[in-house]
Amino acid sequence: MIEVQVSMRVTGGHSSWDRSGQVVGDRYQLLQVLGRGGQGIVYEARDQRYGDLVAIKVLNDVLTRDPDFRERMFREGRAMTQLTGTSAVRVLDQVWSTDGALCLVMERLWGMELDDFLTDIEARGERMSPAFLLELLAPVVTTLERAHQLGIV
Known part of the structure; x- marks a missing residue:
């Protein structure tokens, strides 16, 4: 990861x-x-x-x-x-x-500002692969799942 x-x-x-x-x-x-x-x-x-x-x-x-x-x-x-x-x-x-x-x-x-991170990728003419996006977003999904289990969201 x-x-x-x-x-x-x-x-x-x-x-x-x-x-x-x-x-x-x-x-x-x-x-x-x-x-x-x-x-x-x-x-x-x-x-x-x-x-x-x-x-x-x-x-x-x-x-x-x-x-x-x-x-x-x-x-x-x-x-x-x-x-x-x-x-x-x-x-x-x-x-x-x-x-x-x-x-x-x-x-x-x-760490890097999210806006700067995305701007750097765009400036290099790169795109984030679906696999990279899934790896990047997995911790966010896990956090939302835990928050849901606790009744926070």
């Missing part, structure tokens, strides 16, 4: 300020913005307790104030912890910023 690790670039309009340098949850220092999306901003952060690099999604202030959304995020975070051993990003913790924003602490992924 090949191992291709890709991540998705998060884009979109989000009006929150850059929180780089802040500490959230009395433990995680936000280092730099990795991406922005409709739900919030994803930061690279350092766990001050263990020194590990993590990714933290700081949710949009408007969404964080919605009690239904907050509850859904807590449920999704708990559900994601059940998908250990799959290709799903692991949610490690859920904390609050000093100004009340909900923050999802996740494992930090390394």
Whole structure:
């Protein structure tokens, strides 16, 4: 089985300020913005307790104030912890910023952006074979199967 690790670039309009340098949850220092999306901003952060690099999604202030959304995020975070051993990003913790924003602490992924990966293939004039696509998507299918078994999807 090949191992291709890709991540998705998060884009979109989000009006929150850059929180780089802040500490959230009395433990995680936000280092730099990795991406922005409709739900919030994803930061690279350092766990001050263990020194590990993590990714933290700081949710949009408007969404964080919605009690239904907050509850859904807590449920999704708990559900994601059940998908250990799959290709799903692991949610490690859920904390609050000093100004009340909900923050999802996740494992930090390394690798090529999915968009860049596909652009490189196209630029070389290559096509992905059906066998390659099946091998690439097999972990995604396995993760969805596990999520379905757990009643997550």
